[in-house]
Amino acid sequence: MKTPANLNIRQTIEGMTLTFNPSAAEGVQAVIQFIVSGKEPGEYYLRIENKDCTFHRGELPNPTLTIITPSGVWKKISLGELDGQDALFKELYKAEGDISLLMKLNSLFMLESESGDALDDYKAPPEQRPAGPLAIKGMTWMSIAFIPWILHWSTFDIPNLNTWISIGIPLILSIVLVIYRTRYNKPTWMEWGGLGFFAFSAVMLLVSPSFFSKWGSLYSSIVMGMLWFSTLLFDRVPLCGEYSKWGYIKALWKNSMFIYPNAIITLMWGWEFLLSTYFGIAAILVRDVSVVLMVSLIVIRYLLMVPAYILTDYYQKKALELKVNDFERSIARFKVIASIGILAAVIEICLLILL
Numbered sequence: 001m002k003t004p005a006n007l008n009i010r011q012t013i014e015g016m017t018l019t020f021n022p023s024a025a026e027g028v029q030a031v032i033q034f035i036v037s038g039k040e041p042g043e044y045y046l047r048i049e050n051k052d053c054t055f056h057r058g059e060l061p062n063p064t065l066t067i068i069t070p071s072g073v074w075k076k077i078s079l080g081e082l083d084g085q086d087a088l089f090k091e092l093y094k095a096e097g098d099i100s101l102l103m104k105l106n107s108l109f110m111l112e113s114e115s116g117d118a119l120d121d122y123k124a125p126p127e128q129r130p131a132g133p134l135a136i137k138g139m140t141w142m143s144i145a146f147i148p149w150i151l152h153w154s155t156f157d158i159p160n161l162n163t164w165i166s167i168g169i170p171l172i173l174s175i176v177l178v179i180y181r182t183r184y185n186k187p188t189w190m191e192w193g194g195l196g197f198f199a200f201s202a203v204m205l206l207v208s209p210s211f212f213s214k215w216g217s218l219y220s221s222i223v224m225g226m227l228w229f230s231t232l233l234f235d236r237v238p239l240c241g242e243y244s245k246w247g248y249i250k251a252l253w254k255n256s257m258f259i260y261p262n263a264i265i266t267l268m269w270g271w272e273f274l275l276s277t278y279f280g281i282a283a284i285l286v287r288d289v290s291v292v293l294m295v296s297l298i299v300i301r302y303l304l305m306v307p308a309y310i311l312t313d314y315y316q317k318k319a320l321e322l323k324v325n326d327f328e329r330s331i332a333r334f335k336v337i338a339s340i341g342i343l344a345a346v347i348e349i350c351l352l353i354l355l
Contacts, residue, residue, distance in 0.1 A: 006323050009040040009071035011257060012078050013055065016046060018122065018251045019110040020053040028108070030101055033063035038070035048108070055255075057328075065101045069093035122248050129246055132184035138246025145190045145243075148173040148198065149224060156217035157283075157298065163212060167205060171198035188242040189235065193227040215352045218280045225273035226345045228266050229338040232331075238266035244316055256327040263334045265312050270341045272308045276301045277348055281355070 007015065013034055025048055032046045043059040067074070073092045076082035084105065087093055095102045129137050136144070148170035155166040174194040181187040197220060204211045212219070231239040237253070241262035245253045252258045283297035324330055 007075075007257075008323055008325060009036050009075060010042060010044065010057075010327065011324065012075050013044045013046070014256060015078070016109045017053045017055050018249070018255065020048075020251070021108055021110070022051040024104070024107040025051050025053070028101075028104075030064035030098070031060055032101070033060060033066040034074070035059070035066060035068045036071050036074070037068070038072055040071035053108075063097060065095065065097040065099075067093060067095055067102070122252050124246060124248050124250075130181075130185045132180065134180075138243045142190075142240070142243035145177065145188065145194065148177070148194050149220060152198070152220055153217050153302065163205060163209075163216070166216070167198055167201045167212070170194070171202055174198050189227050189231050189239055190224075193223065197223050214284065215355075218277050218284075218352060219349070221273045221277045221280065222345045222348050225270045225277075226342055228270035228273070229341040229345070232263060232266055232335055232338040233342075238262040240265040240269065240312065256324060260324050260327060260330065261315050263331060265315055267334055267337055267341070268311060269308055270338065272304055274341060274344055274348065276304045279304070281352070285355075 013036075028048050030048045032048070034042075034044045034046075036042045036044070043057070045056050045058070045060055045063060047054050047056065070093065073082065073087060077084045077087060082092075085103075088095060088102075129135065130141060151173070152166050152170045155161060155169075156163070158166075174191070178187050178191055178195045181191055201212060201216065201220075228239050231237070231242075237245070238259065241253075241258065244262060245258070248258065279297050279301035283294045283301065286297070287294045
């Protein structure tokens with residue numbers, strides 16, 4: 001498996017979990033501590049237990065093996081540019097503790113680069129997909145999850161069309177989707193959110209038919225944006241990652257190289273929905289002034305999803321080339337931005353109520 005060259009030392013050590021060989025870890029219960037100096041200092045450790053290998057930040061007392069290394073040396077070893085044993089003999093790094101475990105690293109982990117593309121190395125086997133009788137890939141499920149919402153948006157503003165059509169059909173599709181995903185997998189926030197929103201909308205149509213008469217489709221865009229933001233605050237995997245993960249080996253799912261780009265994509269989708277809401281508000285406000293302008297604004301509102309889809313596809317392909325200098329701090333910033341997005345969504349709801 002080829003190690004991406006443009007990674008920092010944290011990603012390099014974390015990436016060792018992706019090359020872990022469980023068959024070589026029979027009976028191995030160990031903690032490998034890394035004390036890193038040089039340009040990228042830090043403390044990290046790998047825990048090997050029950051034929052599984054996990055990455056952690058920090059320093060543990062009494063590790064099985066401690067590797068004390070400059071960041072540049074270990075990155076060269078991981079890239080296959082430097083032989084690990086030769087580097088040890090030349091005292092380019094030090095090892096303390098169970099040296100026999102150090103000698104097993106080549107069998108426990110693939111520390112040498114091989115030919116080929118790194119992204120291809122991390123792709124899932126062809127048969128990997130969400131469980132169920134429908135042979136549908138993960139990202140295709142994301143497109144399917146959008147269908148109830150797109151039907152709602154595309155039918156809501158059609159003149160003289162019964163509002164129950166723009167609410168009822170998406171509600172039925174959401175129910176079917178959630179039942180299927182519950183039976184075979186786990187529904188995502190977007191799938192649960194669709195069911196919740198359209199069920200609430202149906203109740204409001206019964207209680208107060210005029211509630212959605214003007215701003216209904218805009219409320220749905222705001223709710224959609226809040227759903228995407230919320231996963232960054234309350235879920236372990238950003239919403240986009242719940243779908244894209246099926247295209248990669250399972251060891252990558254909790255890796256920063258996977259979480260980071262999907263967090264950015266999730267933020268992008270959240271803000272896309274909030275931005276599109278303003279175009280929707282403008283379209284409704286100019287409805288009595290210019291039909292052409294109204295239609296143009298509505299078209300722009302929905303066309304905003306096209307570059308979002310393109311960026312989603314492009315950015316995921318670049319995922320393994322991203323160098324994240326401080327993953328935890330970056331994710332903390334993303335959570336702040338997501339919180340601001342939710343606040344902006346609440347302000348939009350208040351604005352609609354005032355209008």
